[in-house]
Amino acid sequence: MLVSLNWLKEFVDIKMSPYDFGEALTMSGTKVETLTVVSENVANILTGKITKIEPHPNADKLTVCTVDMGADERVIVTAAKNVFEGAIVSVAVDGAVLANGTKIGTNDFRGLLSHGMFCSIEELGMNTDLFSKEIMEGILILPENTPLGMDARELLWLNDVIIDVELTANRSDCQSIIGIAREASATLDLPMAGVTTYDTVESTNQIADYLSVRIEDPACPRYVAKMLKVKKIEASPLWMQIKLQNSGVRPINNIVDVTNYVMLELGQPLHAFDYDSLQSQEIVVKTTTNKKIVTLDDKERDIDETMLMITNGKVPVAIAGVMGGENSEITEKTSLIVLESANFNKGSVRLTAKKLGLRTEASSRFEKGVDPELAGMAALRATQLLLEIGACEVIEGLIDVYPSVASLKKVNLDINWFNTFVGISLTIDEIAKMLTRLFFNVEKSSDYVLEVEVPSYRLDIDLKEDLAEEVVRIFGYDMIPGTIMGGETMVGGKTPVQKFEDALKNILVGQGYYETLTSSFTSEKRLHGLNSQLDENLVPLINPLGEENSIMRHTLIGHQLEVISLNYNRKNPFGRFFELSNTYRKNTKSGELPIEEQKLAISSYGGEDYFELKGVVELLLEQSGIKYPDFIAGGSDFLHPGRKAEIFVDGIILGEIGEIHPVVVKNYELPKRCYICQLSFKALFDCSSLDNKFTDLPKFPASNRDLAILLKADIPAAAVETIIRKNSGDILESIDLFDVYTGAQIPDGYKSLAYALNFRHHGRTLNDNDINPVIEQILGELKRSFDAQLRE
């Protein structure tokens, strides 16, 4: 919200620098984002009246103006077309500086000296967005009664500082000049001025002859209406226009400007209807079955029966709290106006504005909540201003439909509780004083309890904790000491699962893998690239950001492939990646949240093969204390059918590993060979055994035997190993497949597997009588199962 510091100063006498003021406001809870001077550079631009305009003797496009500057007279040569005799303009005199920094002196224009120049609003540094094109392109013509020789910085508030404040959602009462002024007054401990409202004692209730108001929906807690006779619709006075401009609002005409002025000043949105266009003597606030309304911005809006409307009893004339209707708009012909100062329920306005996609200054204020008490005061303030600027005459009487007037809230504050809660020690008087600065009515109900009456506009104060914040923010958050927590000692620390997570990541990092971070979203389209049937337990979102992100992923595979693809296509020659992240699956039990499962994906491309990745996975398993994982051919369809395996431990599936299927390589634009493994983190943790126990070093020597076994090429080595283990009992210490050979001396379709077996007994030295029978048994079973032979 933009706040004019000059306007604010009309309420609170702020003497400190704008910067210090901004800091003080921020530290008491009204965050100041930026401070901007309207026009930093402008200097020596004064007001002057053009008394005579003559043609330039040597140039058709130039005119020569004589200008009364109050103290003196000067000649200005200009090319401007919108100047006229009697016009009051701003004149950059010798030595003046324009908004863009240009210095102005006396210049020769085709043989005539010009002692300065006339200024446009852009040259003055004013907000060009808020003016019509005609005004923007010409010289700024000032009102007739403007004093001459006056500094434009003062007159046009070019020296004003615009404060951009960020308001928190609970402080709807700060959405106005007086709201911020109250904060300034409390923060700086300075008195605050009030506003003048129309307070003439009226003797008649003339308004009743014209209008009655009926509320038919509780979403309108209060409706105040005042009627006025229009004297003349014209531009509002300069001072009012400037305040609107410096608040970011475009001046329109005297009536509309007053409604906007009061909204900015007090925070109450107002609306003015053309009485004659209402074509009715009543205003009814209700929902309707009408389908359309044309709003003030000339747009036809689709409305429905959930939206609160201001009607003339038959058709809508305004969307309550959002925008007026074109059918009752103020025009140059308007002779009678109805000034609406009403209160609308924030939820109702929010939903209506949302449905319409129409957020206005009014709706955004109502959405945050407006104090119903404000409606009466705002109507009278607007009346005062309309009379003051000579726009209207009053029609006596006021309509105020206010079915249930809320009483003021009272909250008790126990100062002992307060001091303990905050960790400071203030006296009851100090606390009372701070609350009083914030316009709370405070009474001592005992030596240590304050009874605090909350102003109606403080919709955010309900509890003692709310009051505590009020006191503390005035006392100063920075004045609270920092202490170390007392209470019970807490051990804290990581759980075994959390430690396991760290350990896995560290192993992978040590092996040259980079951790990735990918989004949780995927889509049917993206999943189709994986050459697989869509999982039936996907978790789709109701309101995704586009098809690409419409489903919560149930696998990390797609995202890992996208990472590989990105890196490959950016010419990174190789890559090793991993990610430990959640995947999501529908819960088949109703009334339960979807299932979230952490998975570990490891992938690589460029100069690696299946066995490198498998080696890393084996290392991970070994480091997790998993002794004999089984890699059994098989796995998902995104993997190469001849190069994929599922990983089991004691019959429990951990995941799968393999080379990416050539079709998927094409779909994802991948390098020809990439490898991936995905494991269930939970299964991995469940299978892990991380208890390290010391075993005595062996006291007896080991016996080594090498076996070269000839067998059919399609028999998996793992099957051979299983047989070796099964037949060796507990004397087999280690097994190492050191050669896989095909070629010369090996028949076609066969291979030779060479194993080094290491036998050891912990109680004695093994001899041939121990080992030979074992070898026999192994060879026997290999022969029976696979027709395998010992290769001599």
Added chain:
Amino acid sequence: MELELKQLRDRCLADLNAVEELKTLDNVRIKYLGKKGELTIALKGMGKLSNEERPIIGKLANEIREEIENNISAQKHALEQKEIEAQIKEESIDVSLPGKKHQAGNLHPLTTTVNELKEIFLGMGFSIAEGPEIEWAKYNFDYLNVPQDHSARDLQDTFYYEDDIVLRTQTSPVQVRVMQEQKPPLRIISPGRVYRCDEIDATHSPVFHQMEGLVIDKGITMSDLKGTLDLFAKKLFGEQTKTKFRPHQFYFTEPSAEMDVTCFKCGGVGCKVCSNTGWIEILGCGMVHPNVLRFCGIDPDEYSGFAFGMGLDRITMIKYGINDLRLLFENDLRFLAQFK
């Protein structure tokens, strides 16, 4: 005989001197001292000597044997020396050649940041709590005191799976779960992934990360909140870091604050990183709202506590000077490999 022995000695010493390789040295030893060696044979002839000559020759023979043995040993030593020198000479390498490459990867910078934050709080006795990312709306909003008609609940702001199930918009529901499931005293942090309907750009992402903290105990004060978070800031950004607490508003805390820290880059003077303010906004915090305590079955008259929350992506970006949030999610190796 005496002459014979002396000649034998001279021959032997000459042979020894001629030996150039360690492996032929033993041949000399065998030739003279072996079982059939010349000296051994010569000594076998001693029996023929007279009783007078025998001790003299015997002594001489022993002296010669000793001399030969010493010479062999000296020569052996010399040859070994020579051999080592030759080996060393031959094996010398250009030590300035590059070493063999070993590849280490690294953690994602976000993880590194989270780890750092975790360590700080673990050291203060906190535990790490986790909870579902797809969460009941009541845990994400209602129990956190978010008003029923608040716009955060809108479809424009929050992803919905079902009418009452959302992608959590903050990690605070974990706090609710912990409060409901465990008894005070509580000290937890809950880092994790959260979601909001923001299109991705340089500073926004529909998927991002937060870490929240919660402390509940008897007698926890606002000054404890300040002290704890000030200590945290000093540990994260350095001893000289100062903190500033500004009043703010959150639904689940009252009073609430935002904490700024002095810019770690310029130390508070003002620079590009802190947009010339000298301060960087780092987290939101406050005293847990009594309604939230009550929703979670904790008596606010008996217990109090504080909570805080921070954006991990933002802190990571600040810490490493990363200028575009999208880089965190893109996983270009040239980016990832910068965070060893």
